[in-house]
Amino acid sequence: xxxxxxxxxxxxxxxxxxxxxxxxxxxxxxxxxxxxxxxxxxxxxxxxxxxxxxxxxxxxxxxxxxxxxxxxxxxxxxxxxxxxxxxxxxxxxxxxxxxxxxxxxxxxxxxxxxxxxxxxxxxxxxxxxxxxxxxxxxxxxxxxxxxxxxxxxxxxxxxxxxxxxxxxxxxxxxxxxxxxxxxxxx
Amino acid sequence: xxxxxxxxxxxxxxxxxxxxxxxxxxxxxxxxxxxxxxxxxxxxxxxxxxxxxxxxxxxxxxxxxxxxxxxxxxxxxxxxxxxxxxxxxxxxxxxxxxxxxxxxxxxxxxxxxxxxxxxxxxxxxxxxxxxxxxxxxxxxxxxxxxxxxxxxxxxxxxxxxxxxxxxxxxxxxxxxxxxxxxxxxxxxxxxxxxxxxxxxxxxxxxxxxxxxxxxxxxxxxxxxxxxxxxxxxxxxxxxxxxxxxxxxxxxxxxxxxxxxxxxxxxxxxxxxxxxxxxxxxxxxxxxxxxxxxxxxxxxxxxxxxx
Numbered sequence: 001x002x003x004x005x006x007x008x009x010x011x012x013x014x015x016x017x018x019x020x021x022x023x024x025x026x027x028x029x030x031x032x033x034x035x036x037x038x039x040x041x042x043x044x045x046x047x048x049x050x051x052x053x054x055x056x057x058x059x060x061x062x063x064x065x066x067x068x069x070x071x072x073x074x075x076x077x078x079x080x081x082x083x084x085x086x087x088x089x090x091x092x093x094x095x096x097x098x099x100x101x102x103x104x105x106x107x108x109x110x111x112x113x114x115x116x117x118x119x120x121x122x123x124x125x126x127x128x129x130x131x132x133x134x135x136x137x138x139x140x141x142x143x144x145x146x147x148x149x150x151x152x153x154x155x156x157x158x159x160x161x162x163x164x165x166x167x168x169x170x171x172x173x174x175x176x177x178x179x180x181x182x183x184x185x186x
Numbered sequence: 187x188x189x190x191x192x193x194x195x196x197x198x199x200x201x202x203x204x205x206x207x208x209x210x211x212x213x214x215x216x217x218x219x220x221x222x223x224x225x226x227x228x229x230x231x232x233x234x235x236x237x238x239x240x241x242x243x244x245x246x247x248x249x250x251x252x253x254x255x256x257x258x259x260x261x262x263x264x265x266x267x268x269x270x271x272x273x274x275x276x277x278x279x280x281x282x283x284x285x286x287x288x289x290x291x292x293x294x295x296x297x298x299x300x301x302x303x304x305x306x307x308x309x310x311x312x313x314x315x316x317x318x319x320x321x322x323x324x325x326x327x328x329x330x331x332x333x334x335x336x337x338x339x340x341x342x343x344x345x346x347x348x349x350x351x352x353x354x355x356x357x358x359x360x361x362x363x364x365x366x367x368x369x370x371x372x373x374x375x376x377x378x379x380x381x382x383x384x385x386x387x388x389x390x391x392x393x394x395x396x397x398x399x400x401x402x403x404x405x406x407x408x409x410x411x412x413x414x415x416x417x418x419x420x421x422x423x424x425x426x427x428x429x430x431x432x433x434x435x436x437x438x439x440x441x442x443x444x445x446x447x448x449x450x451x452x453x454x455x456x457x458x459x460x461x462x463x464x465x466x467x468x469x470x471x472x473x474x475x476x477x478x479x480x481x482x483x484x485x486x487x488x489x490x491x492x
Contacts, residue, residue, distance in 0.1 A: 012201075015356060015360075019360060019363060022321075022363075022364065022367060023367055026367040026368065026370065026371035027367070027370060027371045027374050027375075028371070028374050028375050028378065053250065053251055053253065053254045054253070054254035054255055055254065055255060055302070055324075056254060056255055056298075056301075056302030056305060056306065056320050056321075056324070057320075057321055057324060058251065059317050059321055059368075059371075060317075060371070060375075061314065061317075061368050061369075061371035061372040061375060062371075062375050063313070063314050063372070063456070063459075064376065064387065064391060065372065065375035065376040065378070065379055065382075066375060066376065066377075066378035066379030066382075067379035067380065067381045067382070067387065067390075068379075068381065068387055068390045068391045068394070069394070070390050070393075072393075072394060072395050072396070093396070094395075094396040094455070095395040095396055095398070099399060099400070099455075102396075102399075102455055103399070103455055103457050104226060104229065104457075105230070106313070106455060106456070106457045107230070107234060107311035107313075108311075109396045109397075109455075110310070110311045110312065110313050111240075111310050111311050114310045114311075115310075120310070122248035122249075123245065123248055123310065126241075126242070126244070126245040126248065127240065130240050130242075130245075154390050154393040154394065155393075156386075157386045157389050157409065157412075159409050162407070162408060162409075163389060163392075163406045163407075163408065163409060163412055164393065165401070165406070166392065166398055166401045166406075167393055167395050167398065168395075168398075169395075170395045
């Protein structure tokens with residue numbers, strides 16, 4: 001009887017500890033001001049990182065926050081071949097697809113979003129290598145690959161005019177090479 | 187109210203027996219959402235989830251999230267394309283049996299493991315809908331959701347047995363708390379952004395071309411509407427985790443939330459997330475709600491011709 005009570009008590013403790021951990025992962029953590037000060041949330045998140053990542057219970061509800069990104073962008077892959085020719089494919093862009101296709105292929109948007117961020121820099125060499133192998137097979141030896149970001153900013157709201165209508169096309173105004181990979185001649 | 191009384195009340199709320207009708211509806215709704223997600227994965231299965239695609243297993247490990255529960259990694263010595271198709275098939279079969287309520291808990295466990303494996307195999311293509319399906323499915327492993335509308339129940343009845351329709355509330359409470367935390371997290375994250383407070387966030391989202399789906403002409407007629415939509419979204423997400431627990435406000439919040447997510451589904455292209463959120467609302471449904479809805483429909487005056 002006592003043993004059963006202890007087991008139930010332990011299971012209840014585990015249950016509430018898990019709920020508390022999920023709370024800490026779901027909400028933003030506020031870092032207290034001052035040197036060497038860490039919030040309890042940060043400590044809990046750090047301590048529970050491994051089991052939460054392992055189990056798939058990690059979470060962060062950050063869509064369009066703290067602010068929605070105000071950038072329309074596209075990722076281009078500039079490929080230079082050893083025969084002196086070039087190819088300029090782009091990662092799939094949802095706005096060039098039909099509504100249904102865009103809905104089905106939404107993961108391309110998320111993927112491009114991750115590449116576009118500096119936090120995605122560990123991905124960049126892998127993306128370049130993927131295109132190098134793909135185009136080596138179809139075109140020939142690749143000399144260099146540049147990952148190019150094309151972008152344009154959403155204009156700030158102008159309340160002297162009515163709100164603009166839904167954009168149906170976009171003209172990317174700026175470009176920037178954010179990663180270059182060079183390949184030796186085979 | 188004494189602390190002891192509060193403790194006992196909470197203990198009852200978490201652990202007393204409850205009817206599992208809402209869990210059953212949630213199982214069917216979330217199962218259908220999972221099937222939808224799995225079918226959407228099929229056309230690009232090799233591209234996103236095999237070594238012949240853009241995110242090889244090695245590439246996937248550039249993300250710290252990939253190291254956990256991941257059957258793709260467990261099966262890394264086999265041909266990656268075959269593994270992708272095999273796990274996809276397992277996902278579809280387990281999602282179907284879960285939806286039908288056949289071997290319900292085992293189906294929930296298998297579906298959870300496979301869904302987490304897909305999410306961990308390529309974390310670079312995940313969005314909120316994937317996370318919501320994943321974290322809600324976890325609690326369904328422990329929930330008794332086959333008491334109504336399930337093949338398990340039909341089989342048990344044929345054998346002259348009964349499947350209980352009551353269960354200790356804790357898995358249901360965990361599901362409810364998880365959904366409330368999603369809104370709380372969303373609200374708190376957004377509340378750190380100036381565009382949500384100055385009312386321009388919805389305008390910015392509407393100008394992001396890859397999110398555009400179908401227009402909402404009246405909503406963008408003037409800036410006041412745009413601001414009201416921004417603040418309304420923030421207000422709803424902030425109030426949901428506070429007021430969903432009370433009988434007086436629960437139904438209003440659910441109805442408003444259904445409209446909110448349907449409008450977003452029409453207007454903004456974020457596949458899976460809106461339907462997963464709607465499916466998750468079932469954890470707050472009670473049988474009384476269904477009866478009330480039926481009464482409401484019956485009370486409508488008949489349409490007379492002419």
